[in-house]
Structure formats: C-alpha cells, structure tokens
Amino acid sequence: MKPELVCPAGNLPALKAAVDAGGDTVYMGFRNASNARNFEGLNFNREEAETGISYAHARSVRVFVAVNTSPRPGVDSDWTASIDMAAELGADAVIVSDMALLAYAREHYPMLRRHLSVQASACNHEALNFYQRHFDIKRAVLPRVLTLDAIRDIAANTAVEIEIFVSGGLCVMAEGRCWLSSYVTGDSPNMHGVCSPAHAVRFEEVDDTLAVKLDGVLVNRFAPGTPAAYPTLCKGRFEACGKQGHVMEDPYSLNALDMLPEIFAAGITGLKIEGRQRSKHYVREVVSVWRSAVDACAAAPESYRPMPEWMASLDATSEGGAHTAGAYVDEWR
C-alpha cells in the first residue's frame, strides 16, 4: 500500500501549496501554545482554519490538527478549546501527546480520530498498545530516535498505524523529553511549543561574522560567507574536550528519499514532512519532490532510485544545506 504523504502548513498559503503540490494530508495548529510550533504570527485562527479545511476537503485532502504540547496548570482551557475547535471545524484527526487531552478528546468526540503525537515519545509497541487500549488511538508518530529495523518491529506488533518523519529539520530527537532550551530561555517545546523562543534570540553581526545569542548566551558564530542555521541550543557550537564544534547535533536536515523502498516494505502508513514554520515556497517544493518520489517508488520499488535533482532541491532549501538519514540507519547515541 502506498503510504500517505503528511505535509506541513503553518498558514493558509502554505496549506494551499501543500494541497496543490500533491499532499494526501495536511497538518496544522492553532495560534496558541497548544502546538509545538508556537511562533509569533504562525498558525491558524478559527476563520483561517475553516477556510483551509474547506479548501483541503474540496480536493479530497485530509487535515490533521496538532494539539501536542502539555497543558499548563491553570491555563489548560487553550488546549481543550483547541480540541473543541478541531472537532467543530471537521478536522480528520487530532494529533495529541498529553494523556488528559487524549481522554478529553475520546470522551467528548469519540468519532474524531486520535493520533499519538511524536511529543508523546512512545518508542515501543507496548507503549502504542497501551495508548490504544486506553485512548483508542488510531495512529502514532514515532520519535526520530529509532532505527528502521526498530520501526519495522514496532509496526509488526501493533494494530496502530505508524507514521514517521521522512524530511525536514532535525533536533536532538528526544521529542517530548527535551528541556534543553528551558535551561537558557525558560521556555521548552513541551510546555510552550517553542525551543529558542524569539524573545530570547538575538542576531549580531560584527565584521561580517554573525553571532547568535540566546538570552545573552553565545550559542553560535558564523564566519563570513558560511551558511547560518536556526538559533537553537542543540545546534550551537561549543568547546568540549579541547575542540570546538557541534557537540550535540549537526545542523543537517532529515532526508529519507534513499530509503523509500524499505520504508514501504516496513508497513508504514504515514510519511511526515517537517516544516510548519516554513513558507509556502518551501512547502510547495518539498511536497512536489516527495509526491514524485512516493509515486515513483509505488510504481516500481525494485528500480526506484532518488533523482539527483530531488536531492539537490531538498538540500537547497534545508538548514545546513545538507542532509542525513538520522537514526534510521544507525543506533541513536
């Protein structure tokens, strides 16, 4: 079976670009802290979401809504209201990590599909089966810490549909468990939907060298002419053991085009493209490449080879200008 291409949309133009470029499904979030891309001006208000869902449904494209951060005590109404709105607007699924929200969604909207977010950090089939028994989840997005062998094993031992990331930005991949940025900025992706919140980021240029600071802490410096990267702590360059470099993570992007036949054979339902923070141009370009690749692999998996221009196109728009297969081909350390 051909896996479904699940595409990012951070605003209405990007949603339309994803649909028009051949996405099977678009995922989005609302403009509050209830999702893991809570950046200033990004995401959808009610009116935009309604327009976007109508646009997608009119073209037989499904829409998933991410409500995948943890509600903060005392202000949890933003999170339940987001579940309510997704259901009212006719979303095809909600992507949730918090157990209380999964319970809320199941109790109030039993017909609304519940997908387990990558933020739940479920890394084995027993965890998925637990979520299925208690919250009737239909699909799980697996964290990017697993090898393809491990993913294949999980898929073989659960009835829960499996979705994996195949393209886009990478972090240290401890999704749902990463508090790194909170040590410097006070905010974390798990609770606030952002690492490196913009209020803490400062770019400074002296003599063509670009310095990036988080709450006054220097995390990176880019020499003249060299490409810049997102201002995240995990991709900062530090001195350790007498050497300077990327101690935690290189600023490369995930690209699993090489592995598509193995991914097809592993029984995976959804191929997810990261990038809700990116523009419609990025979305259109990346979704077009992946649409071509998935169709080519489905037509002839034995002879499938990624086209050089697909790789070049993805690299040209990616952070770091280079790609990696991440943990899929090696044990995550």
Added chain:
Amino acid sequence: MMAPLKFLPQADVFLRLLPAFAQAQILQSLIRRIFPAAALEQLLPLHGKRFQFQTPGRELCLLMFIDSRGVHVSHDGGDDADVIIRGDVAALTALCLGLEDTDSLFFSRRLLLTGDTSTGLLFKNVLANLDFDLRAELQRHMGRRAADALWRMAEQAINMVEHLDRRLDDGRQSIIRRLGLLSAEQGQVLEAEIHRIASGKADSAHRIDRRRRSAQGMAST
C-alpha cells in the same frame, strides 16, 4: 509558469544598475502596495513598531512604520528601529512580496535580521500569510494582456540569465578544481562567496580577493 522566486535573484542584477534613489522608490512602492486594507487587522500586533530596511552598504535605507492609518515608508535612516533587516534589493523585495522562502534567505545569509527578533519573526509570518500573488497584482494594475506580455518577457529574460548562469557555473567548477590545494575550510568559504557572487549579489572581483584573504587568515589562526 515560471515561479517568481526564480525571477527575483536575477532581477537584482538589473536593479543594481539603477541609482540608489530609484531602487528606494521601487522598494518603497512595493512595500506600500503589498499591504491591502484587509491586512491591516493582521498588522495590529506590529502597530508602533519601526522597521529599517537597508542594503549592505547602506546605499538604500528605508524606514517603515505601522499604525492604525496604515503603513508608512520614508527615507529616514531609522537608526532607532525595533528591527533592522539587511539584504540586497532582490532579497528585501523577495521578503516583502513573499516571493522566496524566507528561512532559506536567512540560511544563505542573503538576509540578516537584527534587533527585536520577536517582532521580526511576527513581521515575517504576517507577510507569509498575506499570500501576495505578483502576477495577479500586475494584472490588476496593468490589465491582463499587458501583464501577461510582461510576464512572458520576464520569463525569456530569466531563461537567458539562467543559461549564462550555467556557463558561469562551469567556469566556477573549473576554478575550484584548479584551487585543489586549498584546505577544505578555505574551499568552503571560497565556494560560498563565489556562489554569492554568481547569484548576482556582488559585482566585482575584489570581493573574492577580500574573502580569500579572510579565509587564509582564518585558516592560519
């Protein structure tokens, strides 16, 4: 249809032939035009904020100010701006019109944002949400036939420039091969700089020399 994002980088070559005041007029006109009345509500969080757009040599320095009456643009230097966005005319135009992927412009260092990053990010995302359609705007202002004719001419010009680019790229590869004794780090810096020049961002060979000296200095420290 050729995507406008392929058009703008080459447009810089032509824009650079214009005097600074003419470049300023074009950018000023574009900034004023991209915010339709309907977008003013989206700009509410930016009220009172001052944005400065400048080219690397400050040949062009525009101040944009947003309030309840709309978007105001002036030649005032705006040194106390909340956000300073620096880039060549093509990159600034691409940002304002939403014609290229903004993150890619920042990754490639064609755009630099300093000052209040929150306000800058909000501005970027508000622009991205406007869904400006350059061809439709041209049709609205010039009429469909004239706009389509202009578009076709632009496409032909782009094809010509891209052909020249490919020839330039062949020459670039030849130079890199000849400089095979350079260290990987020096080669990377030089490659990046030559790419910037090939993209129409720099206009003379002395900049290559400057970067080479910089790369050699960096490697020797």
